[in-house]
Amino acid sequence: MDPSHLTAVALSVVNSIALLIIVSVGLAVIFGMMGLINLAHGEFLMLGAYMTVTFYRLGVGFWIAAILGALSVGLFGVLIERCLIRFLYGRLAAMMLATWGLSLIMIQVVTIIFGTSTHSIPTPLGSFKLGQYSFSQFSIVVDIAALAMLGLVYVVFTKTRYGVMARAATLDPTMAGAIGIDVRRLNMLTFGFGAILSGFGGALLAALAGVVPTFGQQYVGAAFMVVITGGAAVLTGTASASVLLGGVQGIVSNATTAFFGSISLLLVAIVLLRFMPTGISGKWGRRF
Amino acid sequence: MNTLLDKARTLPGRIGLTVLAVIAAFVVGGGSSAFLAQQWALWIIFGQLALSLTFVWGYGGIFSFGQAALFGIGAYAYGISSINLSPITGETYSSLLVAGAVAGLFALLLGYFIFYGNVGELYVGIITLAVTLVLLTFMSSTGSPEYHVGDALLGGYNGMSGIPALGSVSAPLNAGFQLVFVVALAAVIVLLLDQLLRRPFGRSLMAVRDNELRSQLLGYDVRRTRLTAFVIGGVVAGLAGGEFAGWGQFANPAVFSLQQAALVIIWALVGGRRSLFGAFLGAIVIQEIQTVMGGTGGGLTPIVLGAIMILVVLVAPEGLMAAVFAGLRRLGLRVGRRPITSNAAVADLSEHRAKDRGQLVAEDVVKSFGGVHAVRGVSATFPPHSVTSLLGPNGAGKSSFFNLLVGRYPVTSGTISLDGRDITHLKPHQRAQLGLGIKTQVPSVYNEMSMRENVWLAAYAKKRSIAEADRVTDSVLQDFGIAERQETLVGDLAHGQRQWLEIAMVVAGHPEVVLLDEPTAGMTREETSRTVRLVHDLAVGATVVVVEHDMDFVRQLDSDVVMLHQGAVFRRGSIQELRQDEQVLDIYLGRAVTDAPAT
Numbered sequence: 001m002d003p004s005h006l007t008a009v010a011l012s013v014v015n016s017i018a019l020l021i022i023v024s025v026g027l028a029v030i031f032g033m034m035g036l037i038n039l040a041h042g043e044f045l046m047l048g049a050y051m052t053v054t055f056y057r058l059g060v061g062f063w064i065a066a067i068l069g070a071l072s073v074g075l076f077g078v079l080i081e082r083c084l085i086r087f088l089y090g091r092l093a094a095m096m097l098a099t100w101g102l103s104l105i106m107i108q109v110v111t112i113i114f115g116t117s118t119h120s121i122p123t124p125l126g127s128f129k130l131g132q133y134s135f136s137q138f139s140i141v142v143d144i145a146a147l148a149m150l151g152l153v154y155v156v157f158t159k160t161r162y163g164v165m166a167r168a169a170t171l172d173p174t175m176a177g178a179i180g181i182d183v184r185r186l187n188m189l190t191f192g193f194g195a196i197l198s199g200f201g202g203a204l205l206a207a208l209a210g211v212v213p214t215f216g217q218q219y220v221g222a223a224f225m226v227v228i229t230g231g232a233a234v235l236t237g238t239a240s241a242s243v244l245l246g247g248v249q250g251i252v253s254n255a256t257t258a259f260f261g262s263i264s265l266l267l268v269a270i271v272l273l274r275f276m277p278t279g280i281s282g283k284w285g286r287r288f
Numbered sequence: 289m290n291t292l293l294d295k296a297r298t299l300p301g302r303i304g305l306t307v308l309a310v311i312a313a314f315v316v317g318g319g320s321s322a323f324l325a326q327q328w329a330l331w332i333i334f335g336q337l338a339l340s341l342t343f344v345w346g347y348g349g350i351f352s353f354g355q356a357a358l359f360g361i362g363a364y365a366y367g368i369s370s371i372n373l374s375p376i377t378g379e380t381y382s383s384l385l386v387a388g389a390v391a392g393l394f395a396l397l398l399g400y401f402i403f404y405g406n407v408g409e410l411y412v413g414i415i416t417l418a419v420t421l422v423l424l425t426f427m428s429s430t431g432s433p434e435y436h437v438g439d440a441l442l443g444g445y446n447g448m449s450g451i452p453a454l455g456s457v458s459a460p461l462n463a464g465f466q467l468v469f470v471v472a473l474a475a476v477i478v479l480l481l482d483q484l485l486r487r488p489f490g491r492s493l494m495a496v497r498d499n500e501l502r503s504q505l506l507g508y509d510v511r512r513t514r515l516t517a518f519v520i521g522g523v524v525a526g527l528a529g530g531e532f533a534g535w536g537q538f539a540n541p542a543v544f545s546l547q548q549a550a551l552v553i554i555w556a557l558v559g560g561r562r563s564l565f566g567a568f569l570g571a572i573v574i575q576e577i578q579t580v581m582g583g584t585g586g587g588l589t590p591i592v593l594g595a596i597m598i599l600v601v602l603v604a605p606e607g608l609m610a611a612v613f614a615g616l617r618r619l620g621l622r623v624g625r626r627p628i629t630s631n632a633a634v635a636d637l638s639e640h641r642a643k644d645r646g647q648l649v650a651e652d653v654v655k656s657f658g659g660v661h662a663v664r665g666v667s668a669t670f671p672p673h674s675v676t677s678l679l680g681p682n683g684a685g686k687s688s689f690f691n692l693l694v695g696r697y698p699v700t701s702g703t704i705s706l707d708g709r710d711i712t713h714l715k716p717h718q719r720a721q722l723g724l725g726i727k728t729q730v731p732s733v734y735n736e737m738s739m740r741e742n743v744w745l746a747a748y749a750k751k752r753s754i755a756e757a758d759r760v761t762d763s764v765l766q767d768f769g770i771a772e773r774q775e776t777l778v779g780d781l782a783h784g785q786r787q788w789l790e791i792a793m794v795v796a797g798h799p800e801v802v803l804l805d806e807p808t809a810g811m812t813r814e815e816t817s818r819t820v821r822l823v824h825d826l827a828v829g830a831t832v833v834v835v836e837h838d839m840d841f842v843r844q845l846d847s848d849v850v851m852l853h854q855g856a857v858f859r860r861g862s863i864q865e866l867r868q869d870e871q872v873l874d875i876y877l878g879r880a881v882t883d884a885p886a887t
Contacts, residue, residue, distance in 0.1 A: 037410055039417075087602060092410055093351060094601045097557070100550055101597030108590040217546055221421035224414045259429055266422045270398075270415060274405035 004131025009254050015139050016253065016261070017246030018146035023205070024223040024230075025149050025238055026198030031227050032234035033170050033190045036085070036095045040103035041223060042216025043110075044195055048073045048202025049211045050110060053119045062124045066203035070196050077195025081188045089187070103216075111213040118210035142204055149197060153235055156193065166190055222249075222262070225269040231279020240280050245269060306475040313471035322463035329467040329535060331575050335568030336474045336528040338555035343481055344521035346561030347490070349497030350514055351409050354398070354416030356552045357423050358391045358522045360543030362529025364427070364442075365390035367451040367539045372438035379456045384530040391526020392519050399518040403511045417549065424544035447540025454534040470531055477524055478564050484520075488748055488757075493517050495745050498734040505694070505732065506749040506797060507720030547590065554593055557600045563613070645707045646672040646723065646800035646831040648693070653702035655688050662688035664855040665702070670801070675823055675832045677842045679866075680852035681875060686835045687729065689852065690805050693833070694726050695719045706801065720749065725799025725830075729806045731786040735779035739770055739789055742778055746793035760796055768792040783810040791822065801831045808841050820844045839876075 027041045038044070052069035056062060080102065088095045125137035157163035169176040169183045177183050205219065226245055230237030245265050253261030276282055313328075337359050344350040370383035398419060402412055431444025442448060453460035454469060461469060484490050496503045496513050503510050533539045542548060551574070559570025574593070581589045604611045648670040655663040663685045670676050680686050691697045693704060695716040703712045711719055720726070734742050743764050748757035765771040768788065778789065787810060794802055804823070808816045823845060826832050836842050842849060843863055851859040851866060853875050859866055866872045 037414060084598065091605075093413075094605060096410065096413060097553065098598050098601045100553070101594040101601070104547065104550055104590045104594030104597070108587065108594070112587060217421065221418045224418050228411050228414055259425070262422060262425060266418060269418075270401045273407050273411065273415070274401045277406045277408065277411070 002131065004133065008131070008133040008135075009251075011135060011139070012254060013247055013250030014143055016250035017242050018143040020222060020226050020242040020246040020249075021146040021238065022142065022149060022201040023219040024226040024242065025146075025153060026194045026196070026201060027223050028227045028230065028234050028238040029153060029197060030191060030194035032232050032237065033166055033194075034187055035092060035232075036099075037092075037224070037227070038194070039096050039100040040080075040106060041099075041198060042220030043103045043106040044073055044077070044198035044216070045202035045205060045219055046110065046211070046213065046216035047076060047106065048199030049206035049215055050114060050119070050202075051199065052203040052206045053121055053211055056121050062121065062207065066200060066206075069203045069206075070200035073199025073202070074192045074196035077198075078188055078192040080195075081191040085191060086184065086187070107213045114213070116213065118212050120210045121207055123207050138207060142208070145200075145204055149200065150235060150239060153197070157234070162186070162189060222265060225265060229269045229272055229279055231276075231281035233281030237279060237281035244272075244280070306479050309475045310468060310472045313468045325463040325467045326535075327579075329463070329470045330532075331572045332467070332470045332474050332568065333528050333531045333535060334551075334555065334575060335571040336470075336477065336531075337525055337552055338559060338567035338571045339474070339477065339481070339564060340521040340525035340528065341552050341556040342559065342561055342564060342567040343524065344517055345556065346563075347485060347497065348493050348514060348517035348521070349409070350518055350521075351413040352416050352518065352521065353413045353549050353553065354420050355521065355525045356549040357416070357420040357544055358395055358525040359529035359532065359552075360423065360427075360539070360541075360548075361394050362387035362391040362526030363533040363539040363543055364448065364529075365526065366530035366533040367448045368437045368440040370452045370534070371440040371450065374452045374457050378458070380452050380454055380460075380534060384454070384527060384534070387530025387533070388523045388527040391529065392523040394526075395519045395522025396515070399515045399522075403514045403518070406511070417546075420544050420549050421546070424541055427541035427544060443540070445541060447538050447542075448533075449538045451533050451537045451539065453537055454531065466535065470535075473527065473531070474568070477527070481520075481524075482564055488752075488754065489513075489516070491741070491745060491748070495734055495737070498736045499732055501728070502732040502734060502793075503745075504716040505720055505726045505728070506746050506793070507717050508745075508749055509717050550593065550597065554597050554600075557597065560606060560611075560613075562606065647707050648724075648801045648831055648833070649705045650689075650693065651703045651705075653689070653692055653704060654700045655685075655692055655697060656700045662855055663692065666852070666855070666857055668850050668857060668860075670831050670833050672800075672831050673827055673829070675827045675834065675845060675847035677845060677847050677849045677863075678833060678835045678852060679837065679839075679842055679849050680858070681837065683854075684852040685855035686837070686852055687805065688855075690803060690835050693803060694724070720797070720799075723798075723800035725794040725797045725802045727787075727790050727794050727802075727804045727807055729809070729835075731783070731790045733778050733786055733790050733793065735777075737778060738775045739778055739781075740765065740774035742789060743774075743793055743796045746796040747798075750797045750799075760798070764792055764796040767795075784812060784815050787811055788815060788819075791819070795826065799830060801833070802826055803833050803835075805835045806837070807834065808836070808838060816841060817844065 023045060026044065027038060030036055030038050030041075048069050050069075051072045052062075052065045055065035055068045058065075060068070084098055084102065085095060088098055123136055123138050125141065127134050127136045129135075155163075157167055165176070165181045166186050166189070169181055169186050173183050202216075205215075209215070209218075222245070226238060226241045229245060230239075230241030245268060248268050249261040249265040252264040272280070337355060340358070341352065341355045344352050344355070366380075366383050366387040369386040370380040373383060373386075374380050398416070401407075402415055407415065427442065428445045430442035431446070433441060435442040435444070440448060454466060455461035485494070492503065492508050493513055496508065496510050500510055503513075529543070532543075555570040555574055556567055557570070558573055559566030559568070574596070577592065578589055581592060650666055650668050653663055653666045654661070666685070666689055668676075678686050678689065688697065692699050695711075695714060695718075699712060703710055705711060706719070706722055706724065709722070711722065714722070716726075734745065737745075740761060744757055744761045747760035747764070748754070751757045751760060762771075765774050768791075770789065770792065778786065781789065787807060791804070791807060794804075807823075808819050811819065820841070823832055823834065834842075834845065834847070846863060849859075849861060849863050849866055850857055851872060858875070859869060859872055
């Protein structure tokens with residue numbers, strides 16, 4: 001094995017880890033802070049991708065389009081929290097079913113508006129060569145973006161007033177309410193923040209793959225596995241589960257095909273949950 | 289009307305209904321067009337798929353999003369089996385059995401990891417959904433001809449074609465007879481499931497759904513119960529999938545799509561999670577809506593389905609059938625409940641008590657939570673026919689020690705033995721089967737069941753015989769003075785009454801060792817002294833350990849006292865001795881303990 005081959009394998013493994021992070025961190029914020037598994041998460045990614053494509057076509061440039069796309073998904077998330085989720089707090093199963101219903105509706109509405117044809121935007125930046133292997137520079141950007149998203153989550157939840165209150169509300173909602181924290185408002189903001197992250201993940205994916213109404217379904221299964229393997233700790237759980245599952249997936253994909261990569265991800269996750277039913281971070285106690 | 293419904297509830301009544309359904313199918317199948325018969329057959333097949341979800345979710349509390357996947361596995365299994373086997377056997381019914389078996393086997397494998405890992409309720413939904421999505425990817429990418437099983441090409445995205453129809457190869461069932469076959473199979477499955485739910489297995493399944501902890505403490509193997517139910521649901525879904533493949537003579541990966549998985553949930557939601565017939569009603573109603581919409585505004589169908597899903601969750605969380613039943617009940621009709629029938633003679637409870645066993649020994653038991661040493665080296669012997677009180681202020685380690693005895697926490701080190709047998713590493717339900725009866729601090733009972741059903745489940749857990757359990761239940765209900773209120777729903781009881789009921793359940797399990805955690809919390813003065821008498825009564829035949837911090841109750845009990853302080857045994861003696869001990873008083877009054885405890 002020559003060094004350029006090793007580097008290429010390492011790069012693609014890092015890439016599959018980064019991809020898992022960008023598709024799951026929004027879901028993880030909502031799950032970790034609110035205990036809610038958002039079954040419309042795939043459609044939040046999809047919406048982020050479509051909004052980015054739309055803004056991009058208005059000629060604002062990829063990064064502006066991605067940020068606008070993410071923010072519009074955040075706005076949509078706040079709307080959904082106000083109109084639907086807030087009636088269902090305390091009923092976790094009902095929230096899952098309601099968000100599943102939402103996902104069916106979102107797919108169909110997007111189909112009606114945008115049609116079933118594939119929308120795409122050219123991958124920004126060029127490519128570089130490592131020995132005989134060619135890499136897109138954008139994949140390095142995705143790696144950096146994944147780290148940046150984790151960094152943003154860290155900063156928001158530890159350095160801002162909102163973040164500290166949100167963590168307090170997660171640990172003990174009654175006590176948080178008793179000391180004057182508006183838990184309902186926090187839930188709305190958390191759902192919105194999670195939606196922004198999902199939207200941004202979708203925006204990055206839009207530059208990597210063709211955007212269709214069922215776009216989210218390709219990623220959402222992996223995102224679910226990351227979040228439940230990671231457990232309730234938003235940052236450390238997501239990061240460690242992404243590294244583990246993405247690492248296995250990347251290595252297996254390189255050795256065989258992408259198809260066996262996804263199967264290996266599922267198998268590792270299920271076997272892991274047999275022994276750690278509350279996820280990797282389940283025993284850590286500190287929920288962050 | 290009442291009598292008619294009651295008649296329909298007896299076993300002959302149910303068989304009658306089943307036969308009636310098949311005859312109805314005959315009439316419809318023979319009298320109407322082949323197209324209609326085809327359509328109804330599909331709807332009944334879908335109804336059976338919905339039924340599998342109603343069973344595992346509504347009755348078993350298993351939040352499975354993977355019934356569609358099991359259905360799809362059944363469809364492909366039928367396809368592979370019939371394409372390869374029907375030229376040899378000349379029929380395809382055997383392939384239908386293969387479909388059920390393969391789906392059941394898959395459910396067994398998947399269920400093992402899910403239930404034996406004690407994965408949380410919501411995780412079950414997510415894992416089953418993720419498995420469905422992976423199967424979708426898997427079957428979609430088997431397009432090239434190299435993916436085949438025998439003569440059957442998997443066919444990738446386009447699916448498997450050329451699957452033989454149900455029946456014999458020379459003369460497959462026509463549309464009418466296919467409908468009759470599908471209805472007959474569904475009716476038999478409904479009948480069997482209904483009977484199963486009246487059997488002890490069904491009761492314990494519903495008990496697990498209602499209160500997992502209590503089921504464990506009574507000695508039911510929660511994991512095996514759930515796994516069994518999931519496998520049964522898998523077989524029912526797989527049989528439906530096999531029929532589906534025979535019906536359309538093809539199978540494609542769309543059966544593994546999120547939309548299909550959502551449809552199954554919607555059928556069950558609309559029909560109601562607690563009604564076996566409702567599953568069929570839900571499937572038929574939704575499919576009819578889809579058919580109608582398909583004619584006018586096909587593009588809107590998913591939006592309507594999504595809206596139905598959200599609306600049912602918001603407005604009628606128990607489903608439409610449950611709403612209808614609630615309406616009927618308001619009109620004075622008795623519907624919806626499955627009573628257990630029994631009328632055995634009342635027996636004397638004391639005959640079950642006299643036992644010479646029940647020696648519970650803890651040796652140097654340690655429990656640490658991270659850096660917190662909740663229990664640091666407790667050794668205590670609880671001899672047969674005695675009452676021992678575990679006393680100590682808040683934080684002394686009483687509850688932790690109690691939970692170690694029960695088996696809810698694993699010990700960090702040390703051993704626990706019952707009658708010389710090491711039980712340190714046994715699960716709570718295994719300890720319960722060995723004769724440990726446990727009453728938890730917060731009453732843990734089955735709120736959705738009647739008092740009688742609660743006590744019966746406790747008795748059956750130990751006896752494993754319906755007749756015996758009936759007898760014990762009657763006598764316990766008498767002894768505890770709750771016989772006349774036995775049909776009251778437990779959820780409607782006051783806190784103190786639930787405490788009393790839970791103690792009755794412990795007694796009904798005929799335990800050799802009784803562990804009571806703060807039994808008198810929330811009881812009236814009269815109930816408390818009744819409990820004191822009961823504890824003494826129990827100690828005639830069993831070892832009783834009571835955890836309390838209510839000094840008054842302990843004084844009334846007048847038993848041997850083990851006092852814990854900071855996770856270790858501080859004193860052991862009679863309550864009189866302890867009351868004269870300055871250091872004990874120091875601890876209870878919060879005064880600083882000046883010198884080390886004498887050993």
